[in-house]
Amino acid sequence: MDGITDKRKIQIRKNSTQYIYQNNTLFKKTKDGIRKVILHEQVKPILYHFHTDMSGAHLGMDAIIGKIKDRYYWSQLGEDVKEYKNLRYLLKNRTY
Incomplete structure (x- = not known):
């Protein structure tokens, strides 16, 4: 992640916890469950x-x-x- 500010790196890490990648499919965690992106x-x-x-x-x-x-x-x-x-x-x- 060269060229990315430390603040942006923190944002990316934080947002990445909202997603799951499984069997070549991306899912988003929502308050109501997991949804296919x-x-x-x-x-x-x-x-x-x-x-x-x-x-x-x-x-x-x-x-x-x-x-x-x-x-x-x-x-x-x-x-x-x-x-x-x-x-x-x-x-x-x-x-x-």
Whole structure:
């Protein structure tokens, strides 16, 4: 970690205790349990799955966010769900 300040090294060590790396998968420890960390390219398939799943298709935004948070973690999860639902709504209600 050459070129990194001592203060930044302490921050990195502190934050690293929030994560677990196991079987080539990164997990984040949360207050509610351990969640799989999702890469950017994995977000859209997850959003599609939870939106089209029969139990998620008619749920509100908070319920879908909660269902996804039960299993996964990424930093902008809430914003991505809202953006995805808004886009789906716009496409569904588009007039030609």
